[in-house]
Amino acid sequence: MKPRDLADLAFRNLREAILRNVLTTIGVAVGVASLVAMLSLGVGLQELASKRLSQSGLFDTIFVTPKNNFRGMGRPQREAPSDKPPRALDDDARKEMEKLPNVIEVYPQVRFFTEVRFNDKPFATVVAGMPESSRNSGSFDGMQGNFFSSPTANEAILQIEFAKDLSEKPASLIGQDLVLRYAERQALLANNDSPNQSGEPSGGFSVVPKELRLKIVGIVETEPAAGYGGYGNARLLMPLATASTLRAAQVNDLRDIVRDNSTSKTTYPSLSVRAKSPSQVEALEASIKAMGFAAFSLLDASKSLRTFFSVFDLLLGIFGSLALAVATLGIVNTLVMAILERRREIGVLKALGAADSDVQQLFFVEAGVMGLFGGFLGVFFGWLLGRAITFGTNVYLKRQNLNPIELSSVPWWLVIAAIVFAILVSLAAGLYPASRAAKLNPVDALRYE
Amino acid sequence: MTNPSMPHAETAIQLEHVSRQYTMGEATIRAVNDVSLSIARNEFLALLGSSGSGKSTLLNLIAGLDRPTSGSIMAQGQNLAQLTSIELARYRCNTIGMIFQSFNLLPRMTLEENIELPLRLAEVEHAERPGRVREALERVRLTHRLGHRPTQLSGGEQQRVAIARALVNRPKILLADEPTGNLDSATGEAILALLREVQQQLGMTIVMVTHERPLAERYADRLAIMGDGKLLSAAEMTKEAAQ
Numbered sequence: 001m002k003p004r005d006l007a008d009l010a011f012r013n014l015r016e017a018i019l020r021n022v023l024t025t026i027g028v029a030v031g032v033a034s035l036v037a038m039l040s041l042g043v044g045l046q047e048l049a050s051k052r053l054s055q056s057g058l059f060d061t062i063f064v065t066p067k068n069n070f071r072g073m074g075r076p077q078r079e080a081p082s083d084k085p086p087r088a089l090d091d092d093a094r095k096e097m098e099k100l101p102n103v104i105e106v107y108p109q110v111r112f113f114t115e116v117r118f119n120d121k122p123f124a125t126v127v128a129g130m131p132e133s134s135r136n137s138g139s140f141d142g143m144q145g146n147f148f149s150s151p152t153a154n155e156a157i158l159q160i161e162f163a164k165d166l167s168e169k170p171a172s173l174i175g176q177d178l179v180l181r182y183a184e185r186q187a188l189l190a191n192n193d194s195p196n197q198s199g200e201p202s203g204g205f206s207v208v209p210k211e212l213r214l215k216i217v218g219i220v221e222t223e224p225a226a227g228y229g230g231y232g233n234a235r236l237l238m239p240l241a242t243a244s245t246l247r248a249a250q251v252n253d254l255r256d257i258v259r260d261n262s263t264s265k266t267t268y269p270s271l272s273v274r275a276k277s278p279s280q281v282e283a284l285e286a287s288i289k290a291m292g293f294a295a296f297s298l299l300d301a302s303k304s305l306r307t308f309f310s311v312f313d314l315l316l317g318i319f320g321s322l323a324l325a326v327a328t329l330g331i332v333n334t335l336v337m338a339i340l341e342r343r344r345e346i347g348v349l350k351a352l353g354a355a356d357s358d359v360q361q362l363f364f365v366e367a368g369v370m371g372l373f374g375g376f377l378g379v380f381f382g383w384l385l386g387r388a389i390t391f392g393t394n395v396y397l398k399r400q401n402l403n404p405i406e407l408s409s410v411p412w413w414l415v416i417a418a419i420v421f422a423i424l425v426s427l428a429a430g431l432y433p434a435s436r437a438a439k440l441n442p443v444d445a446l447r448y449e
Numbered sequence: 450m451t452n453p454s455m456p457h458a459e460t461a462i463q464l465e466h467v468s469r470q471y472t473m474g475e476a477t478i479r480a481v482n483d484v485s486l487s488i489a490r491n492e493f494l495a496l497l498g499s500s501g502s503g504k505s506t507l508l509n510l511i512a513g514l515d516r517p518t519s520g521s522i523m524a525q526g527q528n529l530a531q532l533t534s535i536e537l538a539r540y541r542c543n544t545i546g547m548i549f550q551s552f553n554l555l556p557r558m559t560l561e562e563n564i565e566l567p568l569r570l571a572e573v574e575h576a577e578r579p580g581r582v583r584e585a586l587e588r589v590r591l592t593h594r595l596g597h598r599p600t601q602l603s604g605g606e607q608q609r610v611a612i613a614r615a616l617v618n619r620p621k622i623l624l625a626d627e628p629t630g631n632l633d634s635a636t637g638e639a640i641l642a643l644l645r646e647v648q649q650q651l652g653m654t655i656v657m658v659t660h661e662r663p664l665a666e667r668y669a670d671r672l673a674i675m676g677d678g679k680l681l682s683a684a685e686m687t688k689e690a691a692q
Contacts, residue, residue, distance in 0.1 A: 004575075349566070349570070351547050352570055
């Protein structure tokens, strides 16, 4: 039989027992919906986690330190100790890194623990300098207020938790000033009694308390501090250039003093190298290591995250498929019933010249059509269910004074995969009834009343 | 009585020692038992016999709906025993047409759609179908009921539609299983007259299973009588017998 005739007859047959076939199709749709809803939650959560993590700047940034540096990253250095002196992380090295392919920028980490005074009350926090590139990195999407007006502005963006410490109404802080109190390093010149008479810095420094007035321009929910290290989460963010000019004492300063510092060039305790995308981090990290520095990225953590979500999606998929498995039985039942009802008709078709394969294909197409419609309907129901769950969650989050999140996500691949899966499952369900119908003895079928 | 195997020079159907037996539990039922019969081209043969005599089984064997346990059936030059199930389906589609006692029209389809069904199975081009359907309906004089459903028709009309459906693929052989069984005598007679008419117009071979000997004697060229699965006699109708 020609495909058009096959489809025509199949649709005609489906219309004939419309109620039963619609109910069966809805059964498939519910199965697909549960699968789609489960997977959309899995995908949504994965996207949410990935977005948050990419906003943190962790996955496209390589943290570079001189070799034999202390284990500030909480990760043992794998390289065996060498007799050669470690290469200094100075401006030359910085420029060399800037020339590496796929590097957006190389910047020093400015991150220090300090005190902030607001309304004459002291608050302890960690301050981090934000490079200008973070303006467009997505880290500040959805922030309240604005990004820094210029790379050297005396402005601050607060992390929401810190803002809540400062005021019960964090939004009201925007436009107000706070005072940053910090310890400025001042290089000690060599004194006249020492053999070094040149007036060059001796390598030591004194610490002088200073203050800087900052205007609060924005409040951000996540911590978008590019890079990592230091004392933990930075809760007050300011332009990197402004933070650098403060010459605030940092944690590595003391170590640098005790180390033999024969060069007068500026050296950095660490540098952050930002790659164009997380996929280029691995190669870049290898290049930097080849230059003689210790480099570390969170790519491994990102891989673990992907593994976790793959397993998570698989489990959600299995639970979601249970309903589809029940729906499959519905298709088998409907088609077996149809064979009983249409027994005589099958006999007539065979008497008129239908081959076994024609009858088989007819039942197959009927199963496939139920799968197709069930798939489409199921994707829609699943999407709706995902929206409902997201809506419910966001109502709850709002009551908790938290920002709304996009909990479910139905990407195109999921739509297509769900429909194809529904059709395949329906065809599999139609296998037995179709083969049973095809094998029906026409003489018996014609005699059937 | 003539020789049942060789009545005419041109043979449409040739049965040679055909048997069909069924096993039910430990019992073996010989529904058709060693039947040899020749049916000539353009012949109208009536198969008569009491219930359970094996006449319908024999018709199903000729139709290729069933296969003989032994013996051979040649129909229009094809040995049915050697055909695969797909070839048998093609044979049913292109070489034979069938009508039944209970008409077997599909109730949810219109007359046009019912008649189109064999054309779909024969994969006839869509453009050609309406003309073929109309032609078949003209032969049974039901063109005005094209869009009606079988349930809107009388028994006689339904059987005429079934005849149109059987004729639409222009078969060489028409097999009729008790075509008048569900009709009153006048309608039954009209149906047989119609069968005779199309047979003569189209030059077909008709094999009809019936209980109604008087009608068979009036319209058939020859009567074949079966009993207990065996062919008891196959006699050509003489004018005297017909009268």
